[in-house]
Amino acid sequence: MTRTTTAALRHELIGLGGVVERNWYLVKRYAWWELTFFFWTVANTMTIVFIAKGVQATGVKVDVNELTTVLLIGAVIWAYLGIIFEILTETVAWERWEGTIEYTFMAPLSRPVHLFGMGFFAIAYGVVRAGLLFAAVALLFGPTISPHSSCWRWRPSRSWASG
């Protein structure tokens, strides 16, 4: 690899890191909004998970533990993918709204690197958020690991969660 290529690659990597760094700054600066939207996502996920409890109430015979697990994992993955798509699709809209798009476009950084930077951040942010979301909702429903089951058993001790 020539020195020029190495320098160009280094430059692009620094730029990519800059995009991730900027998003981290924004998460810190909008921390209260982050928390608010996180509660909204928790509530949204819970409404989906509650379906498992509701199905049993209608008289349908299902394995509630399995259905709860499946719905919880599905809702968390949905939230994870939703965040990734939101961050990527709003890459340009966000900068237009802030008024910085011209400065980004006139910088010596390729568009794909800019998008990759957003993508890396979106994946990292999405994983952390999905983990927290899973933990928060799972705690509310109270899972226990059953050696006889392929999925978690959800403790019926919480009356509001057990339907």
Add this chain to the structure above:
Amino acid sequence: MPTSALDSTRSSRHDCEVPAVEAFELRKEFLRRARGSGRFTRRRRMPALKGVTFTIARGECVAILGRNGSGKSTLVRLLSTLLLHDGGSAHIFGHDAFTATRTVRRLVNRVSVEASFFKRMSAEENLAYAARFYGLTPAETRSRIPEILASVGFPADRRSEPMENLSRGMQQKVALARALLTSPVLLLLDEPTTGLDPRSKLEVQDFIRTVRARHDATILLCTHDLAEAEALSERVGILDRGELLCLEPVDDLLRRYGAGTLEEAFLAATGLSIDPIDDEDEDREVLA
């Protein structure tokens, strides 16, 4: 003389000979909605720049005067690779501004009338983010950002405050610091002092002088502040309705229009009647 030394001498001589900016018959048109054309809006082409030709030597400071909508910002956007041209050519230090965009972007930076920052991020964070795009590592910016903010007279205790809490003058100083952080050899200033109070305006002007003296930067200053143009630049151009009417030292300009002041020369060049200006910016289909 050894070959490498000879090459280096030739190269540096070549760099000195190549003008900082060379625009030839540069044209730009925008699509504009025709007013009152009913349901099916027709569009017509509105020329923003009509074959502008000029050269700026390395290290020179040139001011372009013009009314709102005269094409100043379009010229700056073209030279900073933000817009594609419709004709003619523009070269920055010998590099084509429309094909060698990556190279040109490393050489140029711009300060516009809007400071344009992430409003919730601090001055330090905004500068760090901008610096990364130009290949500056966190280790490099850690000491450089405080230095550069101090040099524009930005108070150290406000470095971590969100930009939205800062006055416009402060924001504009940070915008200048952002442009300087990347050590541009060509600085495009698009009305950098518009809307600033007299004190901030003088501070920014002093800073522009310092930048020129210390960093050997070439400056293209687009403004409608005649006093600022006269105070900062060696040559002054008048851009009117997309046409560059002249570009010469102030004394020559005054002689050409038989005027005593730059204001009189400007009015003589652009027409004395104060007719309503058609502000094209509203309807232009610009990217941002």
